[in-house]
Amino acid sequence: MKSLIRFLSSVKLAIFLIIIITAASMIGTFIPQLRSAEEYGALYGQLSELLIRLEITDLYHSWWFIALLFLFSLNIVICTLTRLAAKFRRAFKPNLEFENQTLLAAKIQDRFSRKGNLEKSEGELKKGLRSAHYKIKETRKEAEVHLLARKKILGIFGSDIVHLGLLVILIGGIISGFSGFRTNINISEGEIVPVLGADFKLQLDKFETEYHPNGSVKDWKSTLTVMEDDNPRLTKTIEVNHPLTYKGYVFYQSSYGWDWQNPTLEIWAIKTSDPSSQKNAFVRLGEKVIWDEENLEFKALQFLPDFIIDGNQPRTRSLNPNNPAVFIEVYRGEDKISSGWIFAKFPDFSQMHSEEEADYKFEFKDIQTSQYSGIQMAKDPGVNYIWVGCTLLMIGLFLAFYWPPRDIRLILMEKEGKTEIISAGRSAKSKLALESEFKRIMVSFRRSQ
Amino acid sequence: MNESTLFLITFAVYFIAAFFYFVFLFSKKESAAKTGLSVVTVGFFVHTLALIWRTIESGHAPFTNMYESLSFLAWSGALAYIIIEYKYNIRKAGPYLMLIIIGIMALASSPLMPDEAAPLMPALQSYWLWLHVSVTLLGEAFFAVAFVTSIMYLVADSREKKGVAKEGAITAEKLDSISYRCVAVGFPLFTLGGLVFGMVWAYKAWGSYWSWDPKETWSLITWFVFALYLHTRIVMGWKGRRSALIAIIGFLAALFTYFGVNYLLAGLHSYA
Numbered sequence: 001m002k003s004l005i006r007f008l009s010s011v012k013l014a015i016f017l018i019i020i021i022t023a024a025s026m027i028g029t030f031i032p033q034l035r036s037a038e039e040y041g042a043l044y045g046q047l048s049e050l051l052i053r054l055e056i057t058d059l060y061h062s063w064w065f066i067a068l069l070f071l072f073s074l075n076i077v078i079c080t081l082t083r084l085a086a087k088f089r090r091a092f093k094p095n096l097e098f099e100n101q102t103l104l105a106a107k108i109q110d111r112f113s114r115k116g117n118l119e120k121s122e123g124e125l126k127k128g129l130r131s132a133h134y135k136i137k138e139t140r141k142e143a144e145v146h147l148l149a150r151k152k153i154l155g156i157f158g159s160d161i162v163h164l165g166l167l168v169i170l171i172g173g174i175i176s177g178f179s180g181f182r183t184n185i186n187i188s189e190g191e192i193v194p195v196l197g198a199d200f201k202l203q204l205d206k207f208e209t210e211y212h213p214n215g216s217v218k219d220w221k222s223t224l225t226v227m228e229d230d231n232p233r234l235t236k237t238i239e240v241n242h243p244l245t246y247k248g249y250v251f252y253q254s255s256y257g258w259d260w261q262n263p264t265l266e267i268w269a270i271k272t273s274d275p276s277s278q279k280n281a282f283v284r285l286g287e288k289v290i291w292d293e294e295n296l297e298f299k300a301l302q303f304l305p306d307f308i309i310d311g312n313q314p315r316t317r318s319l320n321p322n323n324p325a326v327f328i329e330v331y332r333g334e335d336k337i338s339s340g341w342i343f344a345k346f347p348d349f350s351q352m353h354s355e356e357e358a359d360y361k362f363e364f365k366d367i368q369t370s371q372y373s374g375i376q377m378a379k380d381p382g383v384n385y386i387w388v389g390c391t392l393l394m395i396g397l398f399l400a401f402y403w404p405p406r407d408i409r410l411i412l413m414e415k416e417g418k419t420e421i422i423s424a425g426r427s428a429k430s431k432l433a434l435e436s437e438f439k440r441i442m443v444s445f446r447r448s449q
Numbered sequence: 450m451n452e453s454t455l456f457l458i459t460f461a462v463y464f465i466a467a468f469f470y471f472v473f474l475f476s477k478k479e480s481a482a483k484t485g486l487s488v489v490t491v492g493f494f495v496h497t498l499a500l501i502w503r504t505i506e507s508g509h510a511p512f513t514n515m516y517e518s519l520s521f522l523a524w525s526g527a528l529a530y531i532i533i534e535y536k537y538n539i540r541k542a543g544p545y546l547m548l549i550i551i552g553i554m555a556l557a558s559s560p561l562m563p564d565e566a567a568p569l570m571p572a573l574q575s576y577w578l579w580l581h582v583s584v585t586l587l588g589e590a591f592f593a594v595a596f597v598t599s600i601m602y603l604v605a606d607s608r609e610k611k612g613v614a615k616e617g618a619i620t621a622e623k624l625d626s627i628s629y630r631c632v633a634v635g636f637p638l639f640t641l642g643g644l645v646f647g648m649v650w651a652y653k654a655w656g657s658y659w660s661w662d663p664k665e666t667w668s669l670i671t672w673f674v675f676a677l678y679l680h681t682r683i684v685m686g687w688k689g690r691r692s693a694l695i696a697i698i699g700f701l702a703a704l705f706t707y708f709g710v711n712y713l714l715a716g717l718h719s720y721a
Binding site: 216 | 572644663666681710
């Protein structure tokens with residue numbers, strides 16, 4: 001048990017773990033994560049099976065990486081705890097038993113006599129030290145007074161607070177990993193959707209896209225209302241970087257798109273020999289339009305936002321309206337006389353197949369549809385731990401680097417009506433600054449006699 | 450007069466400063482180094498004006514694409530160098546640091562770097578852009594100074610061991626302690642800007658404070674390398690050669706986080 005603790009508390013283990021975790025993290029950035037087995041096969045051939053078996057394909061969530069992090073946390077805890085007892089003693093029950101020789105052997109030290117009895121010297125010395133913000137502990141025996149003047153003592157706990165912060169962050173990460181969830185929903189204006197695991201629903205009142213003058217997207221804004229038992233509770237307009245938070249759930253603006261299920265299509269039918277004879281129609285898919293003057297009927301059957309021919313089959317390349325196309329059929333009475341694709345962006349390039357000589361053409365003018373808003377719903381109970389951990393981390397770093405503890409040990413002895421003073425300064429992290437401060441205090445003390 | 454003119458003037462002034470530093474390096478005339486420092490300081494002020502100009506012109510923080518962030522990195526490097534030079538008198542590092550700064554400026558002005566002040570995409574419209582990027586790059590600038598002084602340490606150390614160290618040359622011991630001080634300034638800044646502010650912003654913008662995105666992972670790697678530097682030094686008493694090597698690796702990791710990830714690995718941080 002003892003040797004186990006010694007092993008877990010060693011800095012060498014910490015360094016070993018840091019190196020291993022760093023190396024593993026690097027591997028995870030070079031080998032693409034969370035792809036399909038086929039992709040790995042194509043990339044790494046024979047090796048891919050091994051990579052998948054060792055979970056290198058989802059490295060940061062693999063059992064061995066988490067085990068490493070766990071061991072690392074344990075190492076941090078035990079390292080910190082084993083050093084803490086001694087630090088507490090140093091901070092709160094410092095040793096006031098020091099010898100003349102120890103002080104005189106220090107790098108920063110001073111020895112001199114001054115007029116006046118011990119009491120007077122002690123009083124003035126304390127005043128000088130206190131005005132330099134030192135806190136003083138003292139002990140007396142016979143004709144000797146020992147003083148320990150210290151400042152910025154909290155600095156010795158800097159690294160411990162950093163470690164505590166790291167632990168809190170790791171704990172927060174574990175909580176996020178186990179009980180946090182995240183999901184994307186697409187929601188159209190007016191729609192109400194339930195929120196997974198929550199007792200409220202979410203309604204999208206309004207969605208709009210703002211553009212820069214050059215046409216690029218400036219922002220997406222969704223006005224959301226939280227509905228509880230059909231009563232609106234809270235309305236807020238969210239945009240990228242400004243989410244809505246309610247009962248531990250956070251709703252982010254993450255994407256947007258168009259609802260192509262039920263668009264309104266603007267189709268113009270034009271008589272070729274007399275373009276003044278037109279029928280402009282706004283239709284939904286499947287709706288029949290009657291063009292009385294020409295004794296024709298037509299309807300739109302299929303719509304594709306980003307038309308492409310893929311192996312003789314038309315399909316859509318994406319959900320963006322890059323090349324909107326609609327398939328229409330034309331009837332005279334019961335007979336289908338023509339059908340084919342027409343394109344909004346290429347009005348002259350229609351693919352109509354006619355049974356008879358056609359004196360009409362169709363143009364696809366416009367599409368109207370609602371945009372939906374892509375919203376990420378997240379609940380992450382670990383996140384508060386993260387912020388607490390980060391705060392501790394920064395406080396600890398500040399203390400460790402910019403709050404260097406210093407102390408001055410002094411022995412005062414009364415000898416033949418004079419006071420002899422031996423003093424020594426000590427600071428692991430700010431020797432130079434302490435040295436000049438030490439000199440200043442001692443010089444002004446000597447002058448004051 | 451516009452921002453790119455100011456940028457060019459800055460570039461030229463840094464060149465002149467480097468020239469003076471090299472005169473100092475070869476002639477050993479202290480006065481040349483002093484002139485160099487004043488010239489860098491002038492360059493720094495012109496550079497500051499250029500950055501302010503850019504901010505006003507574009508209406509957003511001056512580090513939203515590669516050109517801008519490189520220019521800002523050079524600015525941070527000049528600032529870090531001026532601070533360290535005034536505080537510790539490391540004139541010998543001047544020529545090398547000026548070369549790095551000029552290199553960054555040259556990279557920024559290369560035609561490969563997109564430099565048009567494009568309107569910001571939605572995810573970047575946040576004051577966290579300022580906090581996250583500026584504090585991170587400032588921290589990295591101090592790592593850059595530590596990188597240079599560490600390399601100088603390695604040279605000075607091998608010279609001293611061979612007994613060919615020049616009279617009045619800066620001692621290896623001093624270089625070692627300056628490297629440490631730079632890391633001691635850079636590390637908290639990098640932690641705050643790169644990791645803490647990064648996590649806060651990621652949480653606000655992407656809904657997740659940590660996603661193991663390559664840039665996130667590489668800044669963690671950089672952080673780990675410098676944590677290693679501090680632990681081996683403070684707890685195990687490593688100094689000198691080994692410390693210098695870790696500081697060099699740490700800065701290279703920071704560089705990879707900055708450039709390599711953008712060009713070699715894909716991820717959420719696809720803007721800059």
